[in-house]
Amino acid sequence: MVGLIGAMAVEVENLMAQVEGKQETRIGMDVFVSGRLFGQEAVLAVCGPGKVNAALCAQSMIQHFHPEWVLNLGVAGAGENGVSIGDMVIATAAVQHDCDTSPIGDPVGLVSKINLVELPCDAALREKLVRATGVLENVNVHEGIIATGDQFINKGEVRRRIHDQFGAKAVEMEGGAVAHACYMHGVPCGVLRSISDQADGHSDMDYLTFVKMSADHSVKVVEALLRGLAE
Ligand code: ADE
Numbered sequence: 001m002v003g004l005i006g007a008m009a010v011e012v013e014n015l016m017a018q019v020e021g022k023q024e025t026r027i028g029m030d031v032f033v034s035g036r037l038f039g040q041e042a043v044l045a046v047c048g049p050g051k052v053n054a055a056l057c058a059q060s061m062i063q064h065f066h067p068e069w070v071l072n073l074g075v076a077g078a079g080e081n082g083v084s085i086g087d088m089v090i091a092t093a094a095v096q097h098d099c100d101t102s103p104i105g106d107p108v109g110l111v112s113k114i115n116l117v118e119l120p121c122d123a124a125l126r127e128k129l130v131r132a133t134g135v136l137e138n139v140n141v142h143e144g145i146i147a148t149g150d151q152f153i154n155k156g157e158v159r160r161r162i163h164d165q166f167g168a169k170a171v172e173m174e175g176g177a178v179a180h181a182c183y184m185h186g187v188p189c190g191v192l193r194s195i196s197d198q199a200d201g202h203s204d205m206d207y208l209t210f211v212k213m214s215a216d217h218s219v220k221v222v223e224a225l226l227r228g229l230a231e
Pocket of ligand 1: 075076077078151152153154171172173196197198199200203207
């Protein structure tokens with residue numbers, strides 16, 4: 001079984017609608033939809049925005065369904081000028097840009113307890129995701145750091161700080177938390193994002209305009225990934 005987590009309904013509802021032999025499992029306030037999706041046993045959830053929602057959902061998914069990997073999919077803001085609306089970003093690793101215990105001597109971004117700044121993403125899954133992006137025509141694909149924090153980024157200077165600190169190619173609110181939960185349970189993870197806005201002064205309007213188109217890009221890539229696994 002594989003695990004798929006999106007923050008918002010728009011990021012996973014199209015996939016959920018295609019699950020065959022659908023079962024719903026409620027754990028706390030999370031609802032998990034499981035069944036067969038494009039030839040794979042899969043479990044899907046909408047975790048809600050933000051790191052705590054994402055980590056709790058990922059942990060419940062892992063403990064209840066034991067997925068072989070968990071993929072966080074959806075939309076993100078661009079982390080730098082070379083990344084544009086509609087582009088795909090696949091994480092080599094995720095960071096939590098809002099973790100900062102540097103006043104007491106830690107590197108910025110250190111996630112205490114597991115003592116990592118970069119939360120690893122599975123290289124084999126990433127390779128399959130890159131291959132699966134072949135279904136999208138005229139879409140640029142980037143691999144690199146995805147930065148997560150409990151903020152919707154809508155200021156160029158904040159985006160610049162996150163990029164300068166971590167080299168982030170995309171900014172969002174859940175990937176680093178899913179990667180954190182997966183790391184703590186020894187489960188491989190991936191983060192796949194399609195860019196909905198530039199994380200600048202226009203990002204609120206751009207997000208609303210492009211969220212559906214961008215979310216559809218990552219859904220198409222996941223479909224290709226699962227179909228590819230079934231071959
Ligand atoms: N998800 C999509 N756009 C985002 C942004 N600008 N900041 C944080 N998360 C996002």
